[in-house]
Amino acid sequence: MADFHFIRPWFLLAIVPVAIVLYGMFRQRGGKNAWEGVMDAHLFKHLEVGKGGGQRWRPIHVLSVVWVLSVIGLAGPTWQKQGSPFAEEQAGVVVVMKLSGSMEATDVQPSRLERAKFKMRDLIEARAGASHALIVYSGSAHLVMPLTKDGKILNSMAEGLSPAVMPTEGDALVEALKQAEVLLREAGVPGSVMVMADAVDPSQVAELAEVDKALPVEFWAIQPARSPVDKGLEEAARSRGADVQVMTDGREDVEIMSKVARSALLSVEGNDGSEIWQDAGYLCLPVIVLLSGFWIRRGWQ
Template identity: 25%
Template sequence: MFSFEHPEFFQWLWAVPVVLVLWLLYLRWRRRALSLLVATSAQERVLPGWSTGRFWLKNSLLLTALVLLIVAAANPRRGVRQESVQQRSADVLLVLDVSQSMLAQDAQPSRLERAKIFARRLVRALAGERVGLVFFAGTVYAAMPLTTDYGAADMLLSAASTTLISTQGSDIGKALLTAAERFDPDPSAGRAVVLLSDGEDHEGKVAQAAERLKDLGVIVFCASVGTEEGAPIPLPTGDYKRNEQGQVVRTRANEALLRQVASTTRGAFYRMAQGDAAVEAIRREVAQLDRRAVQGRSLETFESYYSWFVLPAFVLLALYAGLSWRIRVAILLLASLTTAQAQSARGLLRQGDEHYSEGRYAEAEKAYRDAQQKEPLNPQALYNQGNALYRQGQYADAQQAWEKALNSTTDPNRKADTWHNLGNALAQQGKLQEAIRAYENSLRLRPGDPDTKINLQLARKQLQQQQPSPQPKAQPSDQAGNDARTPNQGDSIASPPQPPPEPNAKGRMTPEEAHRLLETTVAPQDQRNSRKYRELTPERHQLRPKKDW
């Protein structure tokens, strides 16, 4: 299906009938003027070589060439496709421990909350790489496949809790093997696992798993949380976790185990207490891994056919040789200027695409902005400019670019993509109500899009999370003079680039909501059925390990 990028150039076609009328009037005036000056029989001798047929032939060449140049300036194109942008990236899987030992508070506010904050900062630092998520306790959930959807990763990490996995315990070996299975079989890309855990393991299969990952060429970076002195595990009842003998369980970080895993796989060991220094160190290590080209869905391109009209137009102009050189030069200059504006904008778009595919988002944004200045209503320039701004974390500017793109296009697929990206930018700014409306508008244009459905559900969950909970009535107390503390709101759907403050336990998504969120969006069906399978085959599966923390 053909369309035109710049249909506004067709307004110049009104000049065609006007020129024809002027030529007819000229011929009529010429005949009258000659009849007054020279007899009809002598006109051929006075003006040798001139004929009406030659006049119409030459001027028809000129007029046809101008029409072709106008069509070329409008840029006819066939079809619209999402260009598979080639990006060089490595594959990184974050393996997060959600066992009950992570509730210990020897790292504030708890081991799990500290690990989640560290993981979210790391996801932002790994922009440009493909990132996946694996949660584990006594069993393993492959929560998110390798992707560049960092907003979804941020949401899933913020929703992680110890209640997401019914089988408690700690099986680091199984988690590492599951992570290795999530990588693509093609070994051309660097593959790394970031293990976020206190190192407590109850199955004793970590060494074998580490050797297996070493054989596969997977590097493991270990980030430890907690202390070797340890701490008890608090329970919602106010008591602490107790073993079968009724003694309070004291969970201790096992840094030696994590160091062994990192050493075996040629990785590195860090403590989460190192904060941003550890995040930056992991980012540098990942940046040194082998890269491979992966496909993205960001830039829109078209198959343009303007050259099919430009070449015949200049051939016709070359044949138009009966005019004086001044007029001929003027026509050629006009034709060149007519096409130069449209073609220069397309050249800038191609230049921006090259910068974007190589990760130079600032240079890409400048090229798109220059193209947009030449053609203020070019939807492709505005859309891609928004993508480049978003990649730089300039979410408000990306929002403005995409809003302009919506007003300059009527294509439903382009509008659906633009609404989807606009929802992401709004969510990054914490404007969840507006983000939800944007995702809904995208789904109206393209129902069933899985990415938009997931983002819409995540935004709704985060909006529910941020709703203020009813405050309990004040009870009489000896400390009545103390001010009441307002609970913090939960993490937003997509946090800003600055590291977020450590959240309170209040205001976050409830465990039940988080479990439903993962189960309905990313948990595979076989994981949802695993409990039923264990019940049907009790002789093969231990329902509860002896150490369920």
């Protein structure tokens, strides 16, 4: 119970007017009944509800409990967390894919670019129901698809991509990251960026500071599994406090990057995960409903 607290503690202030009203009712109840002045005492004691018959629980007592329980329920007592069923679906991952000539290298089959598309498809499948977007870059950056939960459309749009569709050759990684930052901000959802590239121009590393540091950026090296990682890519990842995940022949890298995307979401939300405090106020409802049923009894209204 060390974690016990109220989600909406300001509702506890409602105890004050409740206490005042109940105090007045008890005080009035404890005073002399007006009927005692118009009938004989030996008759009155047999007619008054709750006196002489052994009744301990009166309407005012039950009303007190109902009111207090209602205030506690509204304040939202809680002591444990639960996973949010919607957090993963609301989170967005913006895939930033390099589309320069070097991605056509065939040191991985069928090519680095095609393998990147395959990995993106696997990632979308692993995060089924979540939102994804795609930005490609070379000498300039371009939005291919905004955030969508329809992975089939995104994969279809990626199919026809090649370096030939880019207006200029180069490495505009910073421009692509800025576009991703704007995309997530305008969508109003938490999320992260996943860069799929074989290398990063060292000139881009110094400019990465221009991108919001709070934006989680992860790097996925599209290259042969046993080859050394590009130095520029390593420096870019280091500047963002991230690691470089090297592409594997199987799905190990996909599973890792899916978990990384989730971890990035938790970091953005500022709590220990997509977990939220479980509101236990609903536990008061059965008792409130049960006690309210007493008002159907004669004499309680």
